[in-house]
Amino acid sequence: MSDIKIATREAYGKALAELGEKYDFVVLDADLSEATKTKIFADKFPERFFDTGIAEGNMIATAAGIASCGKTVFASSFAMFAAGRAFEQIRNSVCYPNLNVKIGATHGGISVGEDGATHQCLEDLAIMRTIPNMIVINPCDAVEAKAAVEAAINHYGPVYLRFCRLATPVLFDEATYKFEIGKGIVLKDGNDVTIVANGLMVNDALKASEMLEKDGISAAVIDMHTIKPIDKDLIVEYAKKTGAIVTAEEHNIYGGLGSAVAEVVSETVPVPVLRIGVNDKFGKSGTPAALFEEYGLTAVEIYNKAKESIKIKK
Amino acid sequence: MDTREINKLNLMAYKIRRNVIEAVYNAASGHPGGSLSIAEILSVLYFKEMKVNPKNPKDPDRDRLVLSKGHCSPALYGVLAEKGYFPVEDIKTFRKVDSYLQGHPDMKGVPGVDMSTGSLGQGVSAANGMALAAKIDNKDYRVYSILGDGEIEEGQVWEAAMYASHYKLDNHTVFVDFNGLQIDGPISKVMSSEPIDKKFEAFGFNVITIDAHDVVAISNAIECAKNCKGKPTAIICKSTKGKGVSYMENQVSWHGSAPKKEQYDIAVCELDKKITELEELINE
Numbered sequence: 001m002s003d004i005k006i007a008t009r010e011a012y013g014k015a016l017a018e019l020g021e022k023y024d025f026v027v028l029d030a031d032l033s034e035a036t037k038t039k040i041f042a043d044k045f046p047e048r049f050f051d052t053g054i055a056e057g058n059m060i061a062t063a064a065g066i067a068s069c070g071k072t073v074f075a076s077s078f079a080m081f082a083a084g085r086a087f088e089q090i091r092n093s094v095c096y097p098n099l100n101v102k103i104g105a106t107h108g109g110i111s112v113g114e115d116g117a118t119h120q121c122l123e124d125l126a127i128m129r130t131i132p133n134m135i136v137i138n139p140c141d142a143v144e145a146k147a148a149v150e151a152a153i154n155h156y157g158p159v160y161l162r163f164c165r166l167a168t169p170v171l172f173d174e175a176t177y178k179f180e181i182g183k184g185i186v187l188k189d190g191n192d193v194t195i196v197a198n199g200l201m202v203n204d205a206l207k208a209s210e211m212l213e214k215d216g217i218s219a220a221v222i223d224m225h226t227i228k229p230i231d232k233d234l235i236v237e238y239a240k241k242t243g244a245i246v247t248a249e250e251h252n253i254y255g256g257l258g259s260a261v262a263e264v265v266s267e268t269v270p271v272p273v274l275r276i277g278v279n280d281k282f283g284k285s286g287t288p289a290a291l292f293e294e295y296g297l298t299a300v301e302i303y304n305k306a307k308e309s310i311k312i313k314k
Numbered sequence: 315m316d317t318r319e320i321n322k323l324n325l326m327a328y329k330i331r332r333n334v335i336e337a338v339y340n341a342a343s344g345h346p347g348g349s350l351s352i353a354e355i356l357s358v359l360y361f362k363e364m365k366v367n368p369k370n371p372k373d374p375d376r377d378r379l380v381l382s383k384g385h386c387s388p389a390l391y392g393v394l395a396e397k398g399y400f401p402v403e404d405i406k407t408f409r410k411v412d413s414y415l416q417g418h419p420d421m422k423g424v425p426g427v428d429m430s431t432g433s434l435g436q437g438v439s440a441a442n443g444m445a446l447a448a449k450i451d452n453k454d455y456r457v458y459s460i461l462g463d464g465e466i467e468e469g470q471v472w473e474a475a476m477y478a479s480h481y482k483l484d485n486h487t488v489f490v491d492f493n494g495l496q497i498d499g500p501i502s503k504v505m506s507s508e509p510i511d512k513k514f515e516a517f518g519f520n521v522i523t524i525d526a527h528d529v530v531a532i533s534n535a536i537e538c539a540k541n542c543k544g545k546p547t548a549i550i551c552k553s554t555k556g557k558g559v560s561y562m563e564n565q566v567s568w569h570g571s572a573p574k575k576e577q578y579d580i581a582v583c584e585l586d587k588k589i590t591e592l593e594e595l596i597n598e
Contacts (some may be wrong), residue, residue, distance in 0.1 A: 065443020
């Protein structure tokens with residue numbers, strides 16, 4: 001891990017601009033290109049960028065029409081307005097006909113910070129996960145974000161990509177990193193408990209495992225960048241191996257990563273799954289660090305839950 | 315257009331109507347009213363104007379139609395079957411559990427359907443996307459969409475109208491089926507979308523108002539749209555909901571209900587009579 005911090009939205013914009021040389025796709029945005037970073041692509045490929053104005057539903061259905069003519073389309077907005085406002089366009093115009101539209105949703109989670117609850121989407125992964133044909137990815141750092149964008153281009157069909165506003169540590173080395181849709185990454189092996197995390201919580205999961213290590217507890221850490229399709233085999237393997245699971249996500253505890261992991265475990269290897277996420281609340285204004293503290297999305301919370309899970313495992 | 319061609323297009327409109335009744339009767343559900351009102355529009359589009367080939371329904375250079383008011387699928391299936399995309403006989407399987415003819419158009423399952431629609435207001439945006447794709451690729455195919463006068467109460471329609479105008483999508487022509495009725499009653503009572511022509515004008519469209527059941531007027535309006543450069547065209551089509559079946563005409567109750575056996579027999583009798591008349595005229 002380096003000291004460099006890059007927001008995954010920044011990585012998204014740069015990836016589009018870089019991959020735009022290699023792949024033929026078009027990018028749409030709804031008047032947020034400065035913030036979603038699609039402007040980096042727009043500046044380089046103005047003839048392949050189309051602003052739709054502040055009209056997210058129209059943007060998604062337009063993307064569907066473009067895609068129906070054989071093109072790959074990225075449509076970007078904040079997660080709140082992409083997964084939220086345009087849910088039904090995504091469901092009926094993109095996913096039902098299985099069109100090649102990638103939703104680049106930035107500003108996921110409470111790490112949006114000062115803008116507050118209306119702009120902090122904590123429901124997107126749950127909503128997107130329920131739509132047939134949809135792939136749902138929540139990368140944890142800039143390297144993974146870029147790789148996810150390329151994987152989305154190479155996958156035919158709808159993909160929801162969630163990126164964050166906050167600059168966060170780069171965990172991976174681009175030279176060696178390999179991304180595969182639907183395959184979780186074991187960042188650290190362990191025997192006593194497994195921490196399954198995604199997005200910005202992966203870094204905290206690693207920190208928690210170090211804290212546990214000092215207490216003599218061996219914790220595995222899995223980066224589950226793809227929530228759908230979830231890596232069932234890896235979850236089963238680690239449920240068997242460690243007998244206890246803690247999930248950590250920057251999302252409502254309902255419907256996201258924790259739920260997806262619990263669904264697999266309850267039907268295969270029933271072991272305790274303790275979930276960390278935003279506990280069915282709205283966000284609020286504040287610095288990202290203050291909000292992570294207030295909502296309990298910290299390495300300390302993961303550490304505590306891991307210990308608790310070990311106590312109740314059989 | 316000569317009289318023979320006019321009669322042929324009218325005949326096709328009545329064959330479409332016959333298919334609508336067959337579909338809805340056999341399904342015991344569906345939307346006959348707004349399907350019957352767009353029969354001439356579909357007849358002119360598929361049998362005079364649109365460059366399409368039923369043997370190659372996915373031809374990337376084809377003209378495209380998006381039935382934004384997707385509940386009128388019986389009319390779309392009716393014209394596609396007549397055009398040869400699938401057997402007319404299959405119309406009877408409409409809405410049945412093992413049929414590919416879904417209640418609302420499914421582009422994955424039905425040859426000739428260019429966009430899956432049904433949720434109102436979305437199809438017109440998708441049609442814009444197709445028109446934009448043509449511009450990006452320097453292709454000269456044209457895109458048509460059909461909206462209902464109730465449908466345009468959806469805000470997304472006006473987002474799309476703004477978009478079509480902003481991006482100068484002169485290859486996209488919007489038809490509005492102005493029959494004056496929506497499920498809950500007359501649009502003037504439920505939620506007036508009028509003045510429709512002035513709204514589209516204000517959004518930067520070339521606007522033409524015609525009689526929806528006059529095939530010559532429809533054809534002329536499409537020609538006018540083709541010749542209009544730099545802006546999209548909206549053709550406001552004043553229509554009779556339920557057109558061609560006497561007891562359905564202008565009756566809101568036939569928006570989304572199917573005829574019973576006796577009613578079906580009357581409809582078939584009326585439509586077949588009209589079809590025979592037109593066939594005789596053509597063969598004279």
